[in-house]
Amino acid sequence: MRIIPTLAADCTGPAEAGCWASGIASLDAALGGGLAGGRVHEVYAADADDVAAAAGFAGAVAMGMAGERAAVLWLRPQRAASRGGIVQAHGWAELGGAADRIVIGLVPDTLALLRAAIDALRGPATGAVIVEGWGALRELDLTASRRLALAAEASGVPLLLLRPEAKPVPSAARTRWQVAAAPSRALPGNAPGHPVFDITLLRQRGGPCGLGWRLEWNRDQRAFQEPALSGAVVSVPVGGSAADRASRPADPNHRRIA
Amino acid sequence: MLVARIRGALRLCAVDAHARRQGLAPGLTLADARARHPDLVVADMDEQADRDWLKRLARHCRDWSPLVTIVPPDGITLDITGVSHLFGGEAGLSSGIEDALATMRMTCRLAMAATAEAAQALARHAPLPVEDEHGAVRALPVAALGLGEEASLALRRAGLTTIGAVAARSSASIVARFGLQAVTALRRLTGEEAAPIAPLPQPAPLHFRRRFAEPTGHQATVAACFADLLREASGTLEERGLGGRRFALTLFRSDGARHRLDIETGQPTRDPALVMRLFEERIGTLADPLDPGFGYDSITLFLPVTEPLAASQPTLDGNERKTAALSDLIDRLSTRLGSERLFRLIPQDSHIPEQAQLALPAIRETVPVRWPAPLRDEPPMRPLFLFDPPHPVAVIAQVPDGPPHRFRWRRKLHEVRLYEGPERIAAEWWRRPDGHHTGAGGEQSGTAGLTRDYYRIEDVRGRRYWIFRHGLYDEKPDPRWYLHGLFA
Incomplete structure (x- = not known):
């Protein structure tokens, strides 16, 4: 049996206008009220295997910032489908997004990717834009980055720039995150639980950086929560491998069969 | 009755x-x-209702011929000159029309003849089907001339009961007794004189053209002229209450070459600025830029697809503006990237994961679909990313048909910490020609018919994967493992 933590977004301090409170007080405080809307936020994957987690984090932030009914545009290079997989509407819906409001664009090259992103950011058409830029992008220099930031500022549409397999480079982004997957809070029967991310704020324009959090995404409330909060509710730690012991609960008596 | x-x-x-x-x-x-x-x-x-229905039928008949006319009270004439070969000859055409009318539960009498009047007369008076057109016309009763009751009675009293008998008389005597229109009607019936039919008016095609006094290669001139064309088209569309879905611009070069550019919009529109922007996008995507050469002679704009578009009234909330902005954005990106590159996802009624969604071009207007809402408080059961085809992985399981213990994917070893499963997804046996197999029979119909056991697993680092074993042990001796998807 699992108990939902009812402790939701408890944002300390006045939230800046146009900010999305993530639900973690310390995170929002470090960001000055929450993730700023109408800005560029870069999301780097910590490792090649963390790309899905980074995309999940970017998607979660995008659906949180876009809200219930606004469309989300997801721009991907064409080769991303073979490298990172095909975006699944079922999976998007199960993360809490509106699967009928997501529009996916496959672009042939980086230049087209950036142009499409700029166009999407120029108007209030979408609630959030996710752009996947794989690898080092020569075209995404400081000028292009600044252009994206200005377009986002003018329209108020946030841009989540997902950078799989890339090293951080100077940019005009408001925040830069590094995301890794983290062990989830196990469900009864040793089943994987809700997505948990280890995020590090690598850089923030005009704010503190270098901080790290472990977040669990709460789909039903479209907000992050601290996994430790709810972990205590169902902890029946028993033996197992060393890795098992390090993690939180497990209950071999209840095997969940889907 | x-x-x-x-x-x-x-x-x-x-x-x-x-x-x-x-x-x-x-x-x-x-x-x-x-x-x-x-x-x-x-x-x-109800004569008015009859007329209205006949008009609708006549419009429907434009499927077969562009020249259609109504013959009150209950006739329709089609000019099938040069169109019957499209429907498999005259026989194919008439059977096609009969079938179409039969589906509307209408009875009809079809006849073909050299002239419209003869065809009408045969359809009304002759026994069908007509084998010998000439003989059948001659055997028609005199009422087929359409001269009115009195004249028909007079003809019959004079001993002339069929068209053939009347035609055998000299025309001078018929003119003297029944007037010139009797001879005209007779000549039209016998095919000696042809009169064109007056077809139902068709809306003029939306085709706009500008010619230049002399060839021009100046881009600004052409652009200004095109803007002018668009404004003209917009006016015409507004008069008719239509909006264009497709626009085709053709540039005629003075040396005979022509360039054609097409754009498509997701919503009907008649906003010249928007169409102009889309054309600019389209020109921007050309592999080789437009070469004016010695200049363009003329440009034409053609609107092959239009849809009704009512005059819009802006609402007070910004919702409509947002929707319009989204469809505008989709139009622009679709024009630039190609409409199949920008898509929405539509649920499909299949439990096979890779067939559970369909990508439809976003520019295509679709009915709103409802994706099944996830169960409250359940973790994601389906991955955010799916590999198609699935990636083969090397798996070590503790027991043969148990969950994976560790697996190797992309040359890295992953230690499984948590798992859930199996979620058993059977093949769609009803699609196989030889039907359902249980047990060892699955092998003979190839690997497509194997059952998959899906496991949702998480490795020690917290990465979440969707892995399946392709085949049960009683279906296949050594089933392989695949990594199918990645969870966030």
Whole structure:
């Protein structure tokens, strides 16, 4: 049996206008009220295997910032489908997004990717834009980055720039995150639980950086929560491998069969 | 049957086949008919409704020929000159029309002849089907001339009962007795004189053209001229209450070459600025830029696809503006990237994961779909990313048909910490020609028919994967493992 933590977004301090409170007080405080809307936020994957987690984090932030009914545009290079997989509407819906409001664009090259992103950011058409830029992008220099930031500022549409397999480079982004997957809070029967991310704020324009959090995404409330909060509710730690012991609960008596 | 008040009495105007067999005919008074058959089903004649219906039928007949005309009260003439080969000859055409009308539960009498009048007369008076057109026309009764009751009676009294008999007479004597129109009608029936039919008016195609006094290669001139064309088109569209879905611009170069550019919009539009922007996008995507050479002679704009578009009234909330902005953005990106590159996802009724969604071009207007809402408080059961085809992985399981213990994917070893499963997804056996197999029979129909056991697993680092074993142990001796998807 699992108990939902009812402790939701408890944002300390006045939230800046146009900010999305993530639900973690310390995170929002470090960001000055929450993730700023109408800005560029870069999301780097910590490792090649963390790309899905980074995309999940970017998607979660995008659906949180876009809200219930606004469309989300997801721009991907064409080769991303073979490298990172095909975006699944079922999976998007199960993360809490509106699967009928997501529009996916496959672009042939980086230049087209950036142009499409700029166009999407120029108007209030979408609630959030996710752009996947794989690898080092020569075209995404400081000028292009600044252009994206200005377009986002003018329209108020946030841009989540997902950078799989890339090293951080100077940019005009408001925040830069590094995301890794983290062990989830196990469900009864040793089943994987809700997505948990280890995020590090690598850089923030005009704010503190270098901080790290472990977040669990709460789909039903479209907000992050601290996994430790709810972990205590169902902890029946028993033996197992060393890795098992390090993690939180497990209950071999209840095997969940889907 | 239908009745109307004619000459002071309610008379039958139209009777169905059943009533006709009972000996009832148009012209009989309703009182007489009731006296013979007290249980008649009677309705009032509605001529306006008949005319409207005939008009709709005639418009429907434009499927077969562009030249269609109505012959009141109950006839339609199609000019099939040069169109019958499209439908498999005259026989194919007439059977096609009969089938189409039969699906509308209409009975019809079809006849073909050299002239419109002859075809109408054959359809009304001749026994069908007509084998020998010439002979059938000559055997028609004189009423087929359409000269009115009095003239027909006079002809019959003169001993002329068929068209053939009238045609054998010298035309001078017929003119003297029945007037020139009798001879004209006769000549048209016998095919000696042809009169064009007056087809139903068709809306003029939306085709706009500008010619230049002399060839121009100046881009600004062409652009200004095109903007002018768009404004003209927009005016015409507004008059008709339409919006364009597709726009085709053709540039005619003075040396005979022509460039054609097409754009498409997701919503009907008649906003010149928007169309202009889309064309600029389209020109921007050309692999080789437009070469004006010695200049363009003329440009044309053609709108092959239009849809009704009511004048819009802006609402007070910004919602409509947002929707318009989204469709505008989709139009622009679709024009630039190609419409199949920008898509929405539509649920499919299949439990096979890679067939559970369909990507439809976002520019195509779709009915709103509802994706199944996830169960409250359940973790994601389906991955955010799916690999198609699935990636083969090397798996070590503790027991043969148990969950994976560790696996190797992309040359890295992953230690499984948590798992859930199996979620068993059977193949769609009803699609296989040889039906359902249980047990060892699965092998012979290839690997497509194998059951998959899906496990949702998480490795020690917290990465979440969707892995399946392709085949049960009783289906296949050594089933392989695949990594199918990645969870966030």
